[in-house]
Amino acid sequence: SKKAIIFDLDGVIVTTDQYHYKAWKKMADEKKINFDKTINERLRGVSRMESLEIILEKSEKKYSNLEKVELAERKNNYYKEFLQCVTPKDILPGVLKILHGLKEKGIKIAVGSSSKNTPIILERIGLERFFDAVADGNSIKNSKPDPEVFLLAAKMLGTKPEDCVVVEDAEAGVEAALSGGMKAVGVGSATNCSKADYKASSMEFISIDELLM
Numbered sequence: 001s002k003k004a005i006i007f008d009l010d011g012v013i014v015t016t017d018q019y020h021y022k023a024w025k026k027m028a029d030e031k032k033i034n035f036d037k038t039i040n041e042r043l044r045g046v047s048r049m050e051s052l053e054i055i056l057e058k059s060e061k062k063y064s065n066l067e068k069v070e071l072a073e074r075k076n077n078y079y080k081e082f083l084q085c086v087t088p089k090d091i092l093p094g095v096l097k098i099l100h101g102l103k104e105k106g107i108k109i110a111v112g113s114s115s116k117n118t119p120i121i122l123e124r125i126g127l128e129r130f131f132d133a134v135a136d137g138n139s140i141k142n143s144k145p146d147p148e149v150f151l152l153a154a155k156m157l158g159t160k161p162e163d164c165v166v167v168e169d170a171e172a173g174v175e176a177a178l179s180g181g182m183k184a185v186g187v188g189s190a191t192n193c194s195k196a197d198y199k200a201s202s203m204e205f206i207s208i209d210e211l212l213m
């Protein structure tokens with residue numbers, strides 16, 4: 001069958017990955033929890049509550065489930081404040097050119113994101129009606145590295161997993177694509193990840209032919 005391309009959202013289509021970091025950092029500083037950019041790299045593609053568990057790993061204080069929910073909500077509220085400033089200018093370089101090129105060729109495109117904020121973000125950047133399918137954190141049980149979100153996107157597109165190519169900035173996302181039987185392109189942060197089938201520092205440097213490998 002014809003190939004389809006599934007794009008991760010945060011860090012691939014839009015620069016919201018930096019707002020995730022700023023929101024976690026604000027919450028952590030207020031609560032005197034140690035958090036830095038090295039820890040942040042491990043949160044890419046990982047769900048909100050699993051991200052919090054990673055942040056609290058080294059903490060001496062033990063947090064109840066209720067306290068954890070409150071910390072995650074506090075972060076999400078900050079994150080949503082940052083999202084109010086997101087506009088189409090936050091779409092990453094090269095993305096619109098690739099998306100339009102794929103559309104022109106009649107190739108199906110989907111979003112596969114762990115984020116529950118996906119609908120708000122797509123609306124903010126004006127792409128909410130652009131994708132043939134959107135699979136996100138609201139419709140899955142297991143977040144990346146589990147392949148669930150990408151398998152759901154493939155199903156919504158009516159494309160077999162082996163005909164899907166996933167574009168990811170997260171190690172967890174590259175692993176999810178590969179374990180779902182898909183090809184993986186690593187961009188941005190994921191260029192440090194050895195497992196991707198193809199790597200580029202930015203979408204600017206990828207051609208449609210390379211995506212359709």
Ligand code: G16
Pocket residue numbers: 008009010011017020043044045046047048051076112113114115116117118137144170
């Ligand atoms: C994104 C981010 C993660 C974030 C997750 C959940 O995944 O990369 O850092 O923790 O979504 O986001 P939210 O708290 O908005 O539900 P992706 O898959 O878009 O990179």
Ligand code: MG
Pocket residue numbers: 008009010011012044045168169170173
């Ligand atoms: Mg990402």
